[in-house]
Amino acid sequence: MxxxxxxxxxxxxxxxxxxxxxxxxxxxxxxxxxxxxxxxxxxxxxxxxxxxxxxxxxxxxxxxxxxxxxxxxxxxxxxxxxxxxxxxxxxxxxxxxxxxxxxxxxxxxxxxxxxxxxxxxxxxxxxxxxxxxxxxxxxxxxxxxxxxxxxxxxxxxxxxxxxxxxxxxxxxxxxxxxxxxHKSRSVVELGKKFLYEQLEMDIKTAYRHGQEIMVKNLTMTDCQEGIRSFIEKRKPIWTHGFEKCH
Missing domain, CATH: 3.90.226.10 (2-enoyl-CoA Hydratase; Chain A, domain 1)
Structure with missing residues (x-):
């Protein structure tokens, strides 16, 4: 400004x-x-x-x-x-x-x-x-x-x-x-969206939806790449997309 x-x-x-x-x-x-x-x-x-x-x-x-x-x-x-x-x-x-x-x-x-x-x-x-x-x-x-x-x-x-x-x-x-x-854009985007959504929910509903989001997160290519890179002690190579892993 x-x-x-x-x-x-x-x-x-x-x-x-x-x-x-x-x-x-x-x-x-x-x-x-x-x-x-x-x-x-x-x-x-x-x-x-x-x-x-x-x-x-x-x-x-x-x-x-x-x-x-x-x-x-x-x-x-x-x-x-x-x-x-x-x-x-x-x-x-x-x-x-x-x-x-x-x-x-x-x-x-x-x-x-x-x-x-x-x-x-x-x-x-x-x-x-x-x-x-x-x-x-x-x-x-x-x-x-x-x-x-x-x-x-x-x-x-x-x-x-x-x-x-x-x-x-x-x-x-x-x-x-x-x-x-240095983080996956798609993972951050998913997280930000849910962050604001859950603020308007009661706690039981928030946990129910949070569970679904975590499971959805785990299906993403970038998520599995992040987990692998942690296990293999290397830097992750992000796609920054919402592609699902196979």
């Missing part, structure tokens, strides 16, 4: 651009993960409030929030992991974006807030993602007070995966990306 003038606000155009880039060539086996940065000292300040004034009208407002929902769901439905890299402030829908990404790495000076009520618009949709990422009372305090979480508080609450110094950021991102790209 590169619009420091608006603090990388999630304008309608910005969200459409993100959707376009996240969905571009999704079926290409060479695509292994997506890294989302915000240029400058702000990851994203959330929606562009200039697009939310009454003169824009309800139709435009519906378009803004439906596009935002498409973006968030698109990240979850993306076949590869999406990583948020935060250097500074992530507020409102920007915080929602961080909460939605599969992995979030931030610097020590980062902060996370849902301050919409301060400006007369409660962060209802950002709260959907935040409430699914952090304990309810942490989410409630963020939503009702607008007070930010520090990087360490966000880590403790589960909003981010890792906190590092500014100097260590690129190295940590590379470490995570390398760990992902």
């Amino acid at each position: 590169s619009n420091q003038k608006t603090r990388n606000a999630l304008s309608l155009q910005m969200m459409e651009d993100l959707i376009s880039n996240i969905t571009f060539n999704q079926d290409d086996p060479a695509l292994r993960c997506i890294v989302l940065y915000g240029e400058g000292k702000v990851f994203s300040a959330g929606h562009n409030l200039k697009e939310l004034t009454s003169k824009e009208g309800i139709e435009h407002h519906n378009q803004v929030f439906s596009t935002c929902s498409r973006l968030m769901l698109g990240i979850m439905q993306c076949p590869v992991p999406v990583i948020a890299v935060v250097q500074g402030l992530a507020a409102a829908a920007g915080c929602q974006l961080v909460a939605t990404c599969d992995i979030a790495i931030c610097t020590e000076n980062s902060s996370f807030s849902t301050p919409g009520a301060n400006f007369g618009i409660f962060c209802s949709t950002p709260g959907i993602a935040v409430c699914r990422a952090v304990p309810r009372k942490v989410a409630a305090q963020m939503l009702f007070t607008g007070l930010p979480l520090t990087a360490q508080e966000a880590l403790q609450a589960g909003l981010v995966s890792k906190v590092v110094s500014q100097e260590e950021l690129d190295e940590e991102v590379k470490k995570v990306v390398d760990a992902i790209i």
Whole structure:
């Protein structure tokens, strides 16, 4: 995201651009993960409030929030992991974006807030993602007070995966990306899809479906290659496809 003038606000155009880039060539086996940065000292300040004034009208407002929902769901439905890299402030829908990404790495000076009520618009949709990422009372305090979480508080609450110094950021991102790209894309895709599906299930249903997924996983060529490579003490040679072994 590169619009420091608006603090990388999630304008309608910005969200459409993100959707376009996240969905571009999704079926290409060479695509292994997506890294989302915000240029400058702000990851994203959330929606562009200039697009939310009454003169824009309800139709435009519906378009803004439906596009935002498409973006968030698109990240979850993306076949590869999406990583948020935060250097500074992530507020409102920007915080929602961080909460939605599969992995979030931030610097020590980062902060996370849902301050919409301060400006007369409660962060209802950002709260959907935040409430699914952090304990309810942490989410409630963020939503009702607008007070930010520090990087360490966000880590403790589960909003981010890792906190590092500014100097260590690129190295940590590379470490995570390398760990992902050395795995079978098809295995990761299968796992990500089920990860989000099972969150909406009761535990008995989750285990029943999880069992089916594990058995399906075992039929894949890449799975059997991975098992063989472990037994034979060598690096696996992935196909990155969903072919079944014979």
